[in-house]
Amino acid sequence: MLDSKRTLLVVALLTVVGWAGASVARAEDAAELWAKNCASCHGKDAKGETKVGAMMKIANLTDPAVRAKLDKAKVIKAIKEGVKNETAGGKDMKPLGAKIDDAQAALLADYVMALKP
Ligand code: HEC
Numbered sequence: 001m002l003d004s005k006r007t008l009l010v011v012a013l014l015t016v017v018g019w020a021g022a023s024v025a026r027a028e029d030a031a032e033l034w035a036k037n038c039a040s041c042h043g044k045d046a047k048g049e050t051k052v053g054a055m056m057k058i059a060n061l062t063d064p065a066v067r068a069k070l071d072k073a074k075v076i077k078a079i080k081e082g083v084k085n086e087t088a089g090g091k092d093m094k095p096l097g098a099k100i101d102d103a104q105a106a107l108l109a110d111y112v113m114a115l116k117p
Pocket residue numbers: 034037038039040041042052056057058059060061070074075078079083084085086090091092093094096100108109112
């Protein structure tokens with residue numbers, strides 16, 4: 001009886017530790033994916049304050065007014081299908097679906113949706 005209780009406890013502990021480890025890895029993955037695939041235009045902080053950002057007229061993704069119009073599905077769509085720039089004189093974002101698979105797009109969408117101003 002004691003043994004099976006102990007086994008249960010060990011299993012529960014391993015599950016919690018494993019889960020925590022996995023979610024940390026996912027967060028790191030997302031930040032790394034962002035740095036590698038998005039930061040050149042959107043900036044490391046997603047504010048769009050890069051040379052390319054200014055040239056293409058990229059919005060600040062941490063701005064509450066911009067965020068109000070975003071949801072996870074829209075971010076995934078932006079990555080997969082590109083974005084039509086609504087600002088006059090701005091450039092569109094080209095689709096990145098060839099470089100970024102579905103799992104990575106979902107990670108990046110969570111990352112964008114979790115950005116703080
Ligand atoms: C070559 C430059 C460039 C790269 C690289 C780039 N973007 Fe964009 N992105 C743009 C431009 C231009 C726009 C359109 C203007 C705007 O809405 O700010 C845009 C818009 C967006 C939007 C707003 C979508 C909307 O509906 O308003 C999101 C979200 C976004 N990008 C996410 C990403 C993510 C995630 C990555 C990396 C996987 C990425 N972008 C890589 C240039 C880029």
